[in-house]
Amino acid sequence: MISFLLSRAVQAIATMLMVTLIAFVLFRYVGDPVNQMVGIETSLADRAKLREDLGLNDPMPVQYARFLVRAARFDFGTSYQQKESVAVLIGARLPATLELSLISVVFAIAAGVPLGVLAGLHPRSLAARAFMALSLLGVSLPTFLIGILLIFVFSVHLGWLPSFGRGQTVQIGGWSTGLLTASGWRSIILPAITLGLFQMTLIMRLVRAEIMEVLRTDYIKFARARGLPDRIVHFGHALRNTLIPVITVTGLQIGSIIAFSIITETVFQWPGMGLLFLQAVQNADVPVMAAYLMLIAALFVTINLAVDLLYMAVDPRIRIGRAAA
Amino acid sequence: MTRVTRALDSDLMYSFRRTPGAMIAAALSCALILGAVLAPVIAPHDPFDPSGLSILDNFLPPAWDAAGDPRFLLGTEDQGRDLLSAMLYGLRVSLAVGFASVIFALILGVTLGLIAGYAGGWADNLIMRAADIQMTFPAILIALLLAGIFRGTAAHGASGAGPLALLVFSIGLSFWVQYARTVRGSVLIEANREYVLAARLIGISAPAILIRHILPNVMGPVLVIATINLALAIIIEATLSFLGVGVPPGSPSLGTLIRVGNDYLFSGEWWITLFPGAVLGVLALSVNLFGDWLRDALNPRLG
Numbered sequence: 001m002i003s004f005l006l007s008r009a010v011q012a013i014a015t016m017l018m019v020t021l022i023a024f025v026l027f028r029y030v031g032d033p034v035n036q037m038v039g040i041e042t043s044l045a046d047r048a049k050l051r052e053d054l055g056l057n058d059p060m061p062v063q064y065a066r067f068l069v070r071a072a073r074f075d076f077g078t079s080y081q082q083k084e085s086v087a088v089l090i091g092a093r094l095p096a097t098l099e100l101s102l103i104s105v106v107f108a109i110a111a112g113v114p115l116g117v118l119a120g121l122h123p124r125s126l127a128a129r130a131f132m133a134l135s136l137l138g139v140s141l142p143t144f145l146i147g148i149l150l151i152f153v154f155s156v157h158l159g160w161l162p163s164f165g166r167g168q169t170v171q172i173g174g175w176s177t178g179l180l181t182a183s184g185w186r187s188i189i190l191p192a193i194t195l196g197l198f199q200m201t202l203i204m205r206l207v208r209a210e211i212m213e214v215l216r217t218d219y220i221k222f223a224r225a226r227g228l229p230d231r232i233v234h235f236g237h238a239l240r241n242t243l244i245p246v247i248t249v250t251g252l253q254i255g256s257i258i259a260f261s262i263i264t265e266t267v268f269q270w271p272g273m274g275l276l277f278l279q280a281v282q283n284a285d286v287p288v289m290a291a292y293l294m295l296i297a298a299l300f301v302t303i304n305l306a307v308d309l310l311y312m313a314v315d316p317r318i319r320i321g322r323a324a325a
Numbered sequence: 326m327t328r329v330t331r332a333l334d335s336d337l338m339y340s341f342r343r344t345p346g347a348m349i350a351a352a353l354s355c356a357l358i359l360g361a362v363l364a365p366v367i368a369p370h371d372p373f374d375p376s377g378l379s380i381l382d383n384f385l386p387p388a389w390d391a392a393g394d395p396r397f398l399l400g401t402e403d404q405g406r407d408l409l410s411a412m413l414y415g416l417r418v419s420l421a422v423g424f425a426s427v428i429f430a431l432i433l434g435v436t437l438g439l440i441a442g443y444a445g446g447w448a449d450n451l452i453m454r455a456a457d458i459q460m461t462f463p464a465i466l467i468a469l470l471l472a473g474i475f476r477g478t479a480a481h482g483a484s485g486a487g488p489l490a491l492l493v494f495s496i497g498l499s500f501w502v503q504y505a506r507t508v509r510g511s512v513l514i515e516a517n518r519e520y521v522l523a524a525r526l527i528g529i530s531a532p533a534i535l536i537r538h539i540l541p542n543v544m545g546p547v548l549v550i551a552t553i554n555l556a557l558a559i560i561i562e563a564t565l566s567f568l569g570v571g572v573p574p575g576s577p578s579l580g581t582l583i584r585v586g587n588d589y590l591f592s593g594e595w596w597i598t599l600f601p602g603a604v605l606g607v608l609a610l611s612v613n614l615f616g617d618w619l620r621d622a623l624n625p626r627l628g
Contacts, residue, residue, distance in 0.1 A: 015458045026474060140610040142560045144567045145602050148587060152599065156590055163591075259466040266568055267587075281473035281570055293470060300461050 008308050012301045019297035023290035024067045027077070028056075030286050076291035081283045086291045090273060095175045096166055097265070097272035101257045103179075103188050104196035109250060112200040116207025117239060123212060132208075135201035143260060147194040147267035154190060162187050164269035195264040199253050206249055210242035252307055255300045340622040347618035353611035357604070361416040368410035373576075387596055400596045403585060411582060412601050418578035419605070422493055423559040427551050429497030430558075434504025435547060439535045441505065442512025453509070456502040464499040468561050471495035472570045488573045496561050503550050511543035549623055553616035556609050563605050579605045 034051050042050075051057060055066060070076070076086035119128035138146070155163035167183030169176045178184030214220060215238060223233045262274030269275065273292060280288035341347055360367065387400045400408050441452040459467065472495040476488075515521060516539070524534045565571030566580030567587075574581060579601045586597030 011454070011457060014454070015461060018458065137610065140556070140613045141606050142564050142567075142609065144564055145583070145606060148583065148590070148598060148602060152590060152595060156595070256463050256466075259463060262466075262469060263564060263568065277473070278568060278570075281476055289474065296466070296470075297462075304461055 004312065005309075008305060012305050015301050016294075016297060020068055020071060020294055021064070023071075023293045024064050026286055026293075027067065027290045028063060030284075071291075071294055076294075077287040079280075079285055079288050081280070081285040081288070086287045089276060089288065090291060090295065091174070092176075093271060093273045093276045095177060096270060097258060097261050097274060099177065099179060100188060100191055100195060100261055100264070100270060100272060101254070103192040104257055105199070105250065105254065106196075107192050108196040108199035108203055108253075109246075111196075112203030113207055113239075113246065115200075116204040117211060117234070119204065120208040120211025120215070121234060123208070128208075131204065135204055138197050138201040143194060143198065143263045144267050146197055147190070147264060150190045150194060151267070161190050163190065166271060191264050191268040191270050194267065195257060195261055198260075199250070199257060202249065202253065203246060206246060207239075207242055210245060211238055214238045214241050248307065248310075251310075252303065255296075255303045258299060259296055337622055341618075344618055344622075346614055347622075350611040350614035350618070353607060354615055357416060357608050357611070358420060360413055361420045364410075364413035364417050368407075368413045370407040370410040372406040372411040372414055386594075400594075400600075402582070402597045403589065408582075408596060408600060411577060412579065412604055415577050415579045415582050415601060416604060416608070418572055418576055419559055419562055419580070419608070422489065422496070422562045422572065422578065423555055425493045426496035426558040426562070427554050429493055430499075430501045430554065431504055431547065431551055433497065434501035435508050435540070435543075437501065438505035438508025439512055439540065442509040443516055443531065443535055443539070449509070452505065456505055459502050464557065465561050465564065468496045468499040469565060469568070469570070471498060472565050476570045489576075492562065492565065492571055495565075496558050499561070500554055500557070503554070504547055507546050507550060508543050511546070512539055515539050515542055545623060549616070549620045552612070552619050556612040556616060559605075559612065560609050579608075 034047055034054070034056065055063060058066075074087045076090075078084065079086050079089055082089060115131050118125075119131055122128055151163045154161045162183070165187060166178040167185075167187035168181040169178045169184060170180045178188060220233060220237060223237050228237075259274075261270075261272060262278060264270065265272045265274040266278055273295075276288060277292040279285070280292070341351075365371075402408055402411060437452050441449040472492060475491040475495060512535075521534060521538060524538050529538075562571055562578060563580030563583070566578050567584045569584065572578040572581050574585075577585070582601040583598050583605070586594070586599075586601065590598055
């Protein structure tokens with residue numbers, strides 16, 4: 001068990017070291033940081049002094065170590081493009097991305113679980129087949145195309161919902177939220193559906209498969225034999241046992257949702273971190289790119305580690321199996 | 326040997342004929358690939374010939390619209406190019422990038438998988454740990470970050486084959502892991518078979534054993550993965566191009582066309598986005614369905 005824990009921790013640390021190394025190489029060797037900071041009329045002597053002050057003449061391992069220490073303190077330098085601290089820029093965009101991701105996950109679960117139950121209980125019904133066919137479409141079509149289609153139907157054609165931005169936001173402390181205004185809610189509907197659709201189909205297929213599996217087990221037969229009504233058998237016994245894999249998969253998907261928000265945020269011009277990253281790419285704004293890279297990597301590593309630890313807590317086979325190996 | 330392949334073929338053909346979905350998907354995929362290959366022959370206009378373009382023809386709706394022009398069946402885009410021709414050429418770029426990325430990923434992954442499986446030891450450890458790390462992130466995110474970094478660091482507005490090669494590299498690098506894992510697993514089994522021991526005994530070198538004897542026996546699942554990956558590669562290319570970090574605008578792919586058209590969605594010129602979008606959707610769906618069928622038919626274990 002300790003060896004399992006250790007190997008996972010080592011892997012997580014190795015991943016982070018590799019990603020921070022890439023970010024460091026980007027940050028340090030792509031474009032000259034000094035040239036980005038000074039104007040064209042700065043003298044060579046001043047440039048050399050600035051170079052020395054910034055520690056750019058130190059040996060590379062020293063510079064990398066300094067970079068790591070700064071990154072751990074959320075000091076990612078100054079954006080070339082916007083001349084502002086990268087941490088402040090990302091901090092300002094964080095609420096938009098997190099709210100969008102949260103509503104997407106809620107949508108994916110709220111729509112995916114009932115549809116999956118329906119399709120699992122009556123696999124041959126017309127509705128179940130229609131939803132399965134639609135879900136195949138949802139898995140095959142690229143996210144941005146789904147977003148464009150939704151915009152075309154609901155914004156351009158019907159004019160019901162806005163197609164870009166967050167609507168009105170309310171500032172609470174350092175957090176700007178769109179979830180307290182009507183226009184904020186109207187604005188989040190289309191992007192959240194676009195972002196959550198893939199996860200919704202995933203959850204729906206998973207719940208369907210699990211329900212069909214569980215309905216064949218003995219304890220369901222016994223429950224029926226005891227004369228329990230269908231409603232209690234289906235929801236109290238069958239659904240409850242399908243929820244553990246659903247929770248795991250959803251948890252694992254949270255990282256993907258936040259990463260995929262790059263695409264959705266671009267389609268809907270949603271002012272989140274993904275859009276910030278893409279604009280940084282288009283402007284070769286290296287500090288922002290490096291910071292986003294590390295942030296996303298840290299997120300994925302944390303989620304994976306948490307899931308591994310949870311598995312270990314839940315499933316004794318992992319503990320015993322690994323200890324014996 | 327020919328008998329064995331013939332038997333396999335007929336099994337495969339039997340399953341194929343029994344699956345209407347696979348037949349439709351294969352027909353659609355073939356039609357689209359044929360259209361892309363024959364684009365210079367069947368396209369009504371040459372979208373890259375500046376002398377054939379007239380800016381006065383821009384934003385013409387499809388021919389069946391009252392304002393349409395019979396010369397342009399599906400209308401024109403912002404620069405007056407015939408949309409149908411631009412789409413055929415775009416399909417060419419999309420498919421070319423898709424195929425090239427898959428081939429690149431296949432060669433890289435199979436090579437690393439062969440080495441990891443046959444050499445074992447630290448090489449195996451290094452390659453498989455790198456694979457583990459990469460598996461932590463979704464393929465599209467890796468491709469996006471790589472393409473973004475290349476785009477952000479390379480000279481802006483570079484044209485020619487450079488950006489395309491970097492794009493293929495980014496997409497290919499994002500899914501070599503699957504090949505490496507599959508091949509490594511098969512090699513571990515094959516390496517202890519008698520024919521490999523016999524080959525080693527008569528002094529054939531390790532690279533020759535790997536390429537001439539083991540490789541043919543592990544290629545089946547690899548080809549199935551490649552088919553499924555083709556749809557994914559096409560989707561990733563389209564997504565990157567849509568985000569502006571993919572194919573440069575000089576040689577638009579389907580994703581680039583959708584990106585351009587998206588700017589005009591609100592001013593009523595829906596056809597510039599929706600037609601390339603529909604082609605992309607049909608292409609991704611049909612290649613996906615065909616790959617799914619191939620996987621089930623060839624190797625149910627891969628599930």
